[in-house]
Amino acid sequence: MKNSFIILTFFIAGIICGLLLNPPENFPVETISLWILYILILLVGVTVGADLEAFKLIKSMKFKIFLLPAATIIGTFSGVLALSFFLRDISVKELIAVGSGFGYYSISSVIISQITGDKLGVIALLANVFREIITLLLTPLFVKFLGKFAPISSGGATSMDTTLPVISKFCGKEYSVISVFHGTILTILVPVIIPIILGAGVHK
Amino acid sequence: MxxxxxxxxxxxxxxxxxxxxxxxxxxxxxxxxxxxxxxxxxxxxxxxxxNELISSFHVLGLKALLISFAGVFGSIFLSTLLEKFIDKRNEK
Incomplete structure (x- = not known):
């Protein structure tokens, strides 16, 4: 929660500075943010590689544990695909890329704004923040009317950290392991899937 | 990329x-x-x-909300089916 607040502060500070100031001429904003993005992705990789608990879990729980992340991915794609019939002004590829943030708004929005542009980056930021908020607010209802997989799936990548407390409270502690695993898999996949989806056919 | x-x-x-x-x-x-x-x-x-982005911020926000609901609906639908399927198999 503390991190989300700091992130929001930086984002809003950026908007305010952008409203008030013009970037100095010849200031290579794009080159700088592209390199920060590369460093960011490298560091995400470092934290993944250093924390092998997730991989030990795979060994102990066989392949069945992959079914829930798979359901989340396929389900998200199908939902977004259905929406693409109504939202005609965003391409299917871009819609799926936004959906592929799975709630991991910080990384997905910066990758998408870097590849496609700021407009889709904003949509990705908001859509994935909303996914986290929806999960935090609706988990009690999901558990009551659907079951215990629904809130984990809805949380997407956040089921390993920000939405974990509410999931573990309403689903029971025994679901926190699968919740962390599910979130870890999606977190690892976000920086992989988005460039692949947007990269196909884009010459940049 | x-x-x-x-x-x-x-x-x-x-x-x-x-x-x-x-x-x-x-x-x-x-x-x-x-x-x-x-x-x-x-x-x-x-x-x-x-300026273009600032003036269309509310439109982008609405689109974002639709996308996140679509994604959430799709994933909770499929994961609930999965849960029911696993429960059924465990009963047998």
Whole structure:
């Protein structure tokens, strides 16, 4: 929660500075943010590689544990695909890329704004923040009317950290392991899937 | 943009090799947060500096809300089916 607040502060500070100031001429904003993005992705990789608990879990729980992340991915794609019939002004590829943030708004929005542009980056930021908020607010209802997989799936990548407390409270502690695993898999996949989806056919 | 994947994979490998060096991992976690802050500041700056984006912010927000609901609906539908399927198999 503390991190989300700091992130929001930086984002809003950026908007305010952008409203008030013009970037100095010849200031290579794009080159700088592209390199920060590369460093960011490298560091995400470092934290993944250093924390092998997730991989030990795979060994102990066989392949069945992959079914829930798979359901989340396929389900998200199908939902977004259905929406693409109504939202005609965003391409299917871009819609799926936004959906592929799975709630991991910080990384997905910066990758998408870097590849496609700021407009889709904003949509990705908001859509994935909303996914986290929806999960935090609706988990009690999901558990009551659907079951215990629904809130984990809805949380997407956040089921390993920000939405974990509410999931573990309403689903029971025994679901926190699968919740962390599910979130870890999606977190690892976000920086992989988005460039692949947007990269196909884009010459940049 | 496959450069991104290259950086990601090299990150995982170096993280795995350096996993015992807790201090180094801690430092890279801190740098990770700083780079997220910086990039979101830049994203915000790009938005604030772009009149077209600012004036259409509410439209983008509505589209974003639709996308997240679509994604959530799809995934809870499928995961609930999965849960029922697993329960049924366990009953047998």
């Amino acid at each position: 496959f450069v991104i994947l290259l950086f990601f994979i090299s990150g995982i490998l170096s993280g795995f090799i350096l996993r015992k060096k807790k201090k180094l991992i801690k430092i890279s976690e801190n740098f990770l947060m700083v780079s997220i802050y910086l990039l979101l500041f830049f994203l915000g700056f790009g938005i604030g500096n772009n």
